[in-house]
Amino acid sequence: MLHPHQAARIRARGRAVTASLLLAGGLLPLIAAPPASARLADVTCPAGNQTVSFSPGVKTAPQTVTVTYNAALGVCASLSQPSITSGTSGGTVTVTLSCADLLSTTTGTQVFTWNTGQSSTLAFTRTVTNVNGQTVITLRGKISAGLFTGRTAVFTVVEPVLDLTACQTAAGLTSQAGVTTLLIT
Numbered sequence: 001m002l003h004p005h006q007a008a009r010i011r012a013r014g015r016a017v018t019a020s021l022l023l024a025g026g027l028l029p030l031i032a033a034p035p036a037s038a039r040l041a042d043v044t045c046p047a048g049n050q051t052v053s054f055s056p057g058v059k060t061a062p063q064t065v066t067v068t069y070n071a072a073l074g075v076c077a078s079l080s081q082p083s084i085t086s087g088t089s090g091g092t093v094t095v096t097l098s099c100a101d102l103l104s105t106t107t108g109t110q111v112f113t114w115n116t117g118q119s120s121t122l123a124f125t126r127t128v129t130n131v132n133g134q135t136v137i138t139l140r141g142k143i144s145a146g147l148f149t150g151r152t153a154v155f156t157v158v159e160p161v162l163d164l165t166a167c168q169t170a171a172g173l174t175s176q177a178g179v180t181t182l183l184i185t
Contacts, residue, residue: 040079041183042151045087048074048180050157054097057172062098071157073112073182081147086115087182099167102176103128110139110155112182114147120184121145122153135159135178143184153184 050071058065073087089112106126113119124141139155159178166173 041185042080043076043078043084043148043182043184045073045076045180045182048072048182049177050089050180051175051177053175054173057169057174058097058099058102058167059172060099060167062096062101064094065097066092066094067097068092071180073180076114076182081114081116083116084114084118087112089113099162099164099173102162102173109144111146112155118147120147120149120153122155124153124155130161133161135162137178148184151184153182156181 048071050069052067052069055066055068056063068091070090071088073089076084076086078084089110091111105128108124108126110122110124111119112122120143122139122141123144124139127138127140129136129138135158137157137159139153141153143149143151143153157178157180159176162176163173
């Protein structure tokens with residue numbers, strides 16, 4: 001049986017050998033801390049949902065359309081603002097719109113209202129991609145006003161692929177719905 005001091009020395013030597021092997025093998029960078037420029041998400045809202053309705057329905061030819069959107073951000077967590085547990089976003093705008101516009105890159109703002117009554121305005125660039133049979137809408141930019149001003153944010157909506165055949169019907173495309181994720185770093 002080893003004396004407690006002997007056991008401690010053996011463990012210390014084992015740790016030193018392990019560290020030497022990691023350094024020699026070039027494995028240490030794989031387990032090192034992330035670079036200073038990488039930031040953890042301060043706000044995470046991973047499982048929300050959004051619905052968008054169009055009146056009249058969007059068609060292939062541009063026309064004036066009233067767009068109503070509502071997002072429930074689901075359960076949120078914030079490192080710097082632990083009282084934030086959920087949020088919403090919604091509004092109505094009237095714009096000239098065609099189905100092709102739904103797939104184009106645009107810029108704008110979107111306001112998120114937190115359960116605390118505070119809000120954050122995201123000034124974004126919107127991109128749309130198709131991934132594995134789904135439409136992925138990404139709003140990426142900076143919080144330009146309110147809580148978290150100056151922080152980077154990404155709001156993502158994943159929907160079924162845009163139904164372009166609906167754009168050619170008399171009623172047009174009248175709604176879209178998807179799941180959302182919001183990250184603020």
